[in-house]
Amino acid sequence: MELLSIVVPCFNEEATIPIFYDAVEKIRHQIDADIEYCFIDDGSRDGTLDILRDLNKKSGGVVHYTSFSRNFGKEAALYAGLKMAKGDYIVTMDVDLQDPPSLLPEMWHILHNPDNDYDCVATRRTTRKGEPRIRSFFARLFYKLINELSDTEIVDGARDYRMMTRQMVNAVIQDSEYNRFSKGIFSWVGFHTKWLAYENVERSAGETKWSFWKLFKYSIEGILAYTTIPLYLSSIMGILMCGVSFIALLFIVIRAFAFGDPVAGWPSLVCIITLLGGLVLLALGIMGLYIAKIYLETKKRQIFIVREKK
Secondary structure: OOEEEEEEEEOOOOOOHHHHHHHHHHHHHHOOOEEEEEEEEOOOOOOHHHHHHHHHHHOOOOEEEEEEOOOOOHHHHHHHHHHHOOOOEEEEOOOOOOOOHHHHHHHHHHHHOOOOOOOEEEEEEOOOOOOOHHHHHHHHHHHHHHHHHOOOOOOOOEEEEEEEEHHHHHHHHHOOOOOOOHHHHHHHOOOOEEEEEEOOOOOOOOOOOOOHHHHHHHHHHHHHHHOOHHHHHHHHHHHHHHHHHHHHHHHHHHHHHHHOOOOOOHHHHHHHHHHHHHHHHHHHHHHHHHHHHHHHHHHOOOOOOEEEEO
């Protein structure tokens, strides 16, 4: 039989892992394949690793796990899970049941329908019920902004919950960049994708690890990873301000020669200097972010370090 690998990143998820495992086991008979679980313990500080050890023993080797030496982040955990998976098909999903296991049989059947030519079945949320309004607003703004700036399409509401063929997964793991943005990588590698929409589901237990600040930094990662438009915009701003400054200079010189009335008042001068200084710092900041990413890539640091594996 074919093998389906379920890749599940975990960080301090001792309360949700048993619930997740039971939920998937209830529907596994609807999938005509052997199943392996690939849990990645992303440096958890609770009892996550102990639970994974117990599941590994009780499942007879169906549950596998990799434990990091510290917290490397979800992107590193996803990459490690994809490399760890041995299946003909691989699905990535969150352990908190916000990615409903009930969709797994449908995803499996879509990929196995001979009338379809899909390499991936991905999911997207149609609602953000239960999320703070300010977070939902900025999330929609991010998707709108990145799709305007980038040639790589990121579907609004897209989740990391997707089932992929081995061919697509091999393409994804060959992209071993240090600064990872999986939603962009999944889109960039191409392949035919079928999208399934569903309404937002709240966590089964525990608390989200994504604060507003972490989500903001993650969105910056995505923009920097898949577009260089901010660099062009900073250059355009510089050209425009040079033009404005040149026109202002001509105006002042002509006025002084024609009317003998030099421009008076330092407040206007301070405002202009402040504006130009702010624009210069903005442009330098944008370039600095890109240079920082180049610096991290050239160091060739490990994306993750394994402490324990089973």
